[in-house]
Amino acid sequence: MSLTVHAPDAPPVSPGAATSLLDAYRPATDRFLATPRRTLLGRGTTAEVPHADGPLPHRVRQVLDALRKPGAPAPVVVGSLPFTPDAPPSLAVPDVVHWAPPLRQDPLIALPVPRDGERPEWRVREVPAARRYGEAVAAAVARMRTGEFDKVVLARTLELTSEHAPDLPAMLRALAHRDPEGYTFAVPSGPGRTLIGASPELLVARESGRLTANPLAGSAPRSTDLAEDVRRAVALLESPKDLHEHAVVVTAVREALAPFCTRLEVPERPTLVRTATMWHLSTTVTGELADPDTTALDLASALHPTPAVCGTPTDVARAVIAESEPFDRGPYTGMVGWQDADGDGEWVVTIRCAEADGRRLRLFAGAGVVAESSPAAETAETAAKFRTFLHAVGATL
Template sequence: MKKILLSNILKNFSNNDTLFKTPEKLLLCKGSQKRFKIEFSNSSKLKEEITALQKQYKGQMIIGAIPFDQNTKATIIVPDKHEYYQESDLIDDLHIDPQSLTIEHSIDIPNRQQFNEMVQNAIDYINDKQFNKVVLARTLNFRLEADPQISSWLTNLMHKNKQGYIFSIETGHLQNLIGASPELLVKKEGNIVTINPLAGSRKQTFNEVKDADLEKELLNSEKDLHEHKIVVDYMCEKLQPYLSDIEFNKKPMILYTDTMIHLSTVITGKLKNDTMNALDLAELLHPTPAICGEPQKQALAFIQETEPFKRGLYTGLVGYMDSNGDGEWVITIRCAERNNKDITLFAGAGIVNSSLQDSEFNEISAKFTTMLDAMGLKEN
């Protein structure tokens, strides 16, 4: 097969196309034979719709975005046509595409004082043993003077996030979900299942010596190891009835993204029941302690009562599934929602009893950098 320039793919990408790139391949979708929205709170209805779609459009795959907030509708697409490119088929000739965006106004919700109060409130709840961990988020909101060209953002995200999961999905008229998630929720290939939770982070300094020190700090941080263990234990407990031969690294490894250093654990196993598909597994795990908290019910209630905005698709799922039930779903983080000229960026941090307010605020600011850099913007 003739090799394809990544720049050519992105040059011909329009805002209403769909793209999902993994470290191994790129999926490009044009048009839609079928597009529907459905409330994720009715998961059985969602499964029925997807099963019916795959029977109707034999051999076709689906791609979509599933929300964290159950009052937001999931977007599911059966593309009119799609193309797979293996990484070996692509020539990475991308360079930073400078942006010239003009901002009419911007606001961060919550502000620093409000967020610090949220963190202290969460710590009080943890000390009162109402939950062990909760993830709290912030948003940056921009109004642009002109419609953005998403292909430029994707160019910059792909250039700087070689190991990330890059995505862009049209979720409505002049509405898009764009991002570069570092976190694979679940990948299913035949009966082999892979999960890669992340929890515990530091901002990169891009100084080799300092970053090596941050690695050691992370690997020996009681707070971060505790936060990470909560997530890994949850995943294994949820998967135990459905997977055999579960394996994972007993101590977290280090994973670098474009701006952050994370604690990472890769979990693998074999499906006991071959009727389970990739989306079944994703729904089994979602929402994880990495983006919600533990116990899930109490943490979720706290988030809904405390955060002064609706998460919508942020910390939901984005991915694809083929007619065999194989596919990949990633957690929707390091992302932005575009609604015409209004842009909302989201990022969050895990709060445990040893969390420090300013550290959590600054960690979220570092996570915003992925999308801010792609857009050529800066946090106020």
């Protein structure tokens, strides 16, 4: 099959253009990504980015340059990168790439999600159990209070199994309809595996020499009671613990991006971002690139992993994660996104996600742990974050 790429800046076609790509998604062969800027569906595989020594952005550039044709739109690579930088990527250039306006601009996204048949019965196993997770948080807090490190993000998983393989297109539609303002994705993550989720967090985007990053850190679960929901939002904006956690991340983002920029704008105070289940402290960082050859993946690689998904200092936090988490994160807290041969692209932090493998779904959620953290509060935060995906699959914790 020949490579066909439709321009990402194509004008809106009609209502339903974005939801038609969502409805057209098929597992295994397709790569779907919806962002607040655009909707993308890639079909088939023209080339894969190899796992090898040397910088990943350079390998991506080589693959894309080899496929570039005079007068044709720039080819695009789509996929995910794992939390561990030297683990194999899951990046490919699709045979065909279709673009549409954002899902949030499609009026059909407000329609109810059709349900096809009965939802499966899920067996749920916590890894680690909530009590064990709380003990790991307490141990990390004790070490931080002695000055060993400043922050670590500790995660846990839910392993869901059923008698039948999950309906991934139905899950993707449920996630997208629940939060069309966010970043919804479904991409192959390995042989027989699919990474699927709805992240609220942009790692970095590059467009025509301009970058945007949107670090999130500091969270609170939402409430179905309006007055209580507002109280929680205000409390988050005034929380010394959460403001400190957020400031650590923003400082790291500023320091990572400044060498690439002639100008970098970082607001002094965070604002709030909401999803269906959570409030987050948010800062939008913008800048102008000094070198036009700097790509979106160059920037993403310089940022990853931020303290929002790992901790600080990074090396110590990685070691604590390895000691504390009884599982391999795989693609969780890595990044998912796209980049074209001109260097433009969007890379999203891979959170609020699951990895599907046969009849199993593995869900992930984490919390930022600092010296002021409470084991009970961080455990409750992970439970709240699980709700995004549990709602989409019809399961409960």
